[in-house]
Amino acid sequence: MKAAILSWMIALTGLAVPQAAWAQPGVRLDTQMFVERVTTDVNGRSRRLLASADRVAPGDQLIVIVHWRNDGSAPLRDQAVVRPLPRGAQIDPTDPTMQVSVDGGAHWGRMEQLWLPTPLGGTRRAVAADVTHVRWSLPQAVPPGHAGRLSYRATMR
Template sequence: MKGVLVTLAGLLAAQAAGAQQPLRLDTQMFVERVSTDINGRPRRTLASPARLSPGDQLIVLLHWRNDGSAPLRDAAIVRAMPRGQEPDLSDPAMQVSVDGGAHWGRIDQLWLPTPLGGTRRAVAADITHMRWPLPRAAAGQTGRISYRATLR
């Protein structure tokens, strides 16, 4: 599996008690291609996201590592939702924000103001940021989080 490996040091940060943690984060992104094999069955493959089209399914892998000398406590990986992508919301650990990270929750718990002074439920297209709380991580500990998104 080859893909684009982008180091997002500084762009994606951990949040813990108001201070940044020594968390290294590397991201890999793939597009899932579905084709039909010779027997007429669907075949799924992962490809480089060099050529993307609306409706493509993206698979994003977030590899994290505690590079500090102390354990991480109450940390989270926060990722801005790229424009034109709509995340799969089935991960129960993922929290989302529709206001740039000021408020967090599941999508069915979030509301947005309407132009006429009312409110409406937030939908996946409103998401601005995603967050995954991390377990207590010892120095040198690593982990991986993955999510899917659809290109609009």
């Protein structure tokens, strides 16, 4: 358990790296992470609450929100937002606009398009636990000052 918490803290510090290290020139990225907690109210109805992700445990449902903004002076064309997955998180890859990588960002695609080598020399289809990075393509042309928000869900392993 302590090892899981330590690896999570290391992952969080990686997200605190200055955004220029992760973003293309002119794009500002800010990431927020929450744990989704399901509780029951006094009437017996389920309530979903978002809590700070400073303490996570295996099985916790994460919601990661990436805010992007064109801080440059020219429109952005053919740009993508790329984010590493927090260590120990397994993504929910159901978003049709999101591409994933299982090799640190060298190759991209939908889950059903990605394959990995096996120890015996064969290949296998990639699964959610293999994902290392996520990517979304920005709209065709993003004028200066325009911003947006992207999000994905993941489960702590």
